[in-house]
Amino acid sequence: MNGEVIAVDWGTTNRRAYRLAAxxxxxxxxxxxxxxxxxxxxxxxxxxxxxxxxxGEAPLLIAGMAxxxxxxxxxxxxxxxxxxxxxxxxxxxxxxxxxxxPGVALxxxxxxxxxxxxxxxxxxxxxxxxxxDALFCQPGTHDKWITVADARIHRFAxxxxxxxxxxxxxxxxxxGMLDAPxxxxxxxxxxxxxxxxATDLLDAMFEVRxxxxxxxxxxxxxxxxxxxxxxxxxxxxxxxxxxxxxxxxATGALAALYTAAIALRGGRVVAIxxxxxxxxxxxxxxxxxxxxxx
Amino acid sequence: MNGEVIAVDWGTTNRRAYRLAAxxxxxxxxxxxxxxxxxxxxxxxxxxxxxxxxxGEAPLLIAGMAxxxxxxxxxxxxxxxxxxxxxxxxxxxxxxxxxxxPGVALxxxxxxxxxxxxxxxxxxxxxxxxxxDALFCQPGTHDKWITVADARIHRFAxxxxxxxxxxxxxxxxxxGMLDAPxxxxxxxxxxxxxxxxATDLLDAMFEVRxxxxxxxxxxxxxxxxxxxxxxxxxxxxxxxxxxxxxxxxATGALAALYTAAIALRGGRVVAIxxxxxxxxxxxxxxxxxxxxxx
Numbered sequence: 076m077n078g079e080v081i082a083v084d085w086g087t088t089n090r091r092a093y094r095l096a097a098x099x100x101x102x103x104x105x106x107x108x109x110x111x112x113x114x115x116x117x118x119x120x121x122x123x124x125x126x127x128x129x130x131g132e133a134p135l136l137i138a139g140m141a142x143x144x145x146x147x148x149x150x151x152x153x154x155x156x157x158x159x160x161x162x163x164x165x166x167x168x169x170x171x172x173x174x175x176x177p178g179v180a181l182x183x184x185x186x187x188x189x190x191x192x193x194x195x196x197x198x199x200x201x202x203x204x205x206x207x208d209a210l211f212c213q214p215g216t217h218d219k220w221i222t223v224a225d226a227r228i229h230r231f232a233x234x235x236x237x238x239x240x241x242x243x244x245x246x247x248x249x250x251g252m253l254d255a256p257x258x259x260x261x262x263x264x265x266x267x268x269x270x271x272x273a274t275d276l277l278d279a280m281f282e283v284r285x286x287x288x289x290x291x292x293x294x295x296x297x298x299x300x301x302x303x304x305x306x307x308x309x310x311x312x313x314x315x316x317x318x319x320x321x322x323x324x325a326t327g328a329l330a331a332l333y334t335a336a337i338a339l340r341g342g343r344v345v346a347i348x349x350x351x352x353x354x355x356x357x358x359x360x361x362x363x364x365x366x367x368x369x
Numbered sequence: 370m371n372g373e374v375i376a377v378d379w380g381t382t383n384r385r386a387y388r389l390a391a392x393x394x395x396x397x398x399x400x401x402x403x404x405x406x407x408x409x410x411x412x413x414x415x416x417x418x419x420x421x422x423x424x425g426e427a428p429l430l431i432a433g434m435a436x437x438x439x440x441x442x443x444x445x446x447x448x449x450x451x452x453x454x455x456x457x458x459x460x461x462x463x464x465x466x467x468x469x470x471p472g473v474a475l476x477x478x479x480x481x482x483x484x485x486x487x488x489x490x491x492x493x494x495x496x497x498x499x500x501x502d503a504l505f506c507q508p509g510t511h512d513k514w515i516t517v518a519d520a521r522i523h524r525f526a527x528x529x530x531x532x533x534x535x536x537x538x539x540x541x542x543x544x545g546m547l548d549a550p551x552x553x554x555x556x557x558x559x560x561x562x563x564x565x566x567a568t569d570l571l572d573a574m575f576e577v578r579x580x581x582x583x584x585x586x587x588x589x590x591x592x593x594x595x596x597x598x599x600x601x602x603x604x605x606x607x608x609x610x611x612x613x614x615x616x617x618x619a620t621g622a623l624a625a626l627y628t629a630a631i632a633l634r635g636g637r638v639v640a641i642x643x644x645x646x647x648x649x650x651x652x653x654x655x656x657x658x659x660x661x662x663x
Contacts (some may be wrong), residue, residue, distance in 0.1 A: 235571050246536055277530050278479075305571065
């Protein structure tokens with residue numbers, strides 16, 4: 076059905092909620108840190124009521140980690156390949172006028188899961204921000220690469236890039252060496268070249284320390300080099316990007332670093348506004364649902 | 370000169386000291402947790418006196434992290450290629466009848482450093498435990514692979530295998546999933562196959578979680594699979610091991626896991642007693658030093 080809806084991207088640490096008009100336009104937004112880690116399952120009805128108090132009465136359609144084992148209620152994944160209709164078919168009502176979008180599972184020679192990114196990728200296509208055949212990248216703690224063909228998610232991969240950098244920076248032998256800001260410069264690009272396609276990534280990590288000890292890497296450049304190694308390995312794992320386009324669901328410093336690394340691998344980046352992609356995806360899903368709730 | 374010597378392998382967290390007879394035989398041993406992390410530079414003279422009170426009066430020849438920036442005093446690395454004579458030439462006296470063996474640095478297309486393992490590798494050859502052309506592996510927090518030709522260390526690599534497993538087990542999204550003991554079985558071997566030669570190791574790490582969520586990896590097998598991925602990546606980075614021999618400086622559970630992974634990559638393992646290798650190396654170095662101190 077059509078009509079207004081509150082679109083909620085309910086993540087692990089953050090939450091973004093948008094009141095959408097019947098035409099999909101954003102009427103109001105709430106962004107806060109009430110991610111699933113801050114909530115027990117019993118807390119969600121009150122959290123929803125509080126959202127409605129701020130955004131108005133409307134059905135809620137939620138995507139993201141709220142549908143995970145650690146969220147409000149586990150919503151079974153739909154299997155790839157999956158388009159918007161498949162996602163709509165897996166939506167489950169968890170309360171009156173509140174429903175949760177399923178994540179997508181990849182089963183076969185590789186196994187992977189996602190919750191939330193699927194709405195952004197397919198929403199970007201719906202909104203005309205990306206073609207129906209596209210490669211998406213959403214960098215972050217767990218970087219997602221999503222291959223879409225004819226507006227259907229065919230396969231995807233999750234890389235532990237951001238988490239690993241954070242672990243190395245905070246714990247272990249490289250801690251204290253990686254505190255400088257990561258910037259796109261010679262050290263970052265050297266790191267990308269070292270990490271891309273490497274079959275010895277475990278060696279490359281230790282080399283950060285060895286290079287500093289031997290004076291071939293300035294201490295202030297160690298963080299940029301180490302980040303380059305990991306982002307280079309991440310981007311390099313996508314195979315030959317030469318001449319290809321990556322649709323990047325990111326902004327800010329991380330977007331700049333991935334844009335540089337992708338360019339070094341011969342690819343081209345189209346930046347996509349994550350919020351526009353997400354709200355377009357929820358608006359399209361909402362239109363595909365039967366009338367009762369969402 | 371010849372004569373008795375106290376050989377000390379002074380590591381980051383542990384310390385092993387051996388009173389050696391003039392013929393190199395071990396007369397007495399002290400193993401404890403007085404690694405460099407438990408000592409400030411000013412603490413070493415008293416620590417040496419305490420060792421002598423237990424092992425007797427004799428010159429000390431120390432190898433390992435005591436010669437690092439975080440140890441007693443920084444001893445400059447000797448550059449690879451390096452044999453025992455080159456190590457002996459870099460020994461520095463830090464107190465009366467106390468000297469420290471330098472580590473080895475690799476400079477060039479790759480950069481790496483080690484302190485202590487060089488004595489074990491060259492000592493193994495001296496003791497007849499390995500041929501003069503040999504590949505050594507010393508698994509651990511920072512796994513070392515040392516390529517020796519004609520009893521000279523030509524190149525080596527350090528992989529952050531053990532540290533990374535510990536970080537993933539203790540922190541981040543896989544923590545709580547990796548607490549079971551790691552054993553050589555089907556899950557470990559699947560992990561080795563996944564990790565060996567992989568250019569997408571960051572993806573393979575997240576797959577541990579995805580496989581458990583999707584029910585294709587039993588929760589009790591996750592630690593073995595994850596360890597297999599990392600050890601597989603480590604062993605796989607050494608290139609083609611088919612028909613080759615790896616001289617393994619390890620014992621216990623870690624030795625069994627590396628032996629299995631190396632065999633899966635077509636290699637053959639010869640286990641070498643680390644203590645025998647180390648004491649033989651120090652004994653040989655001691656004989657190469659001028660008389661005054663060591």
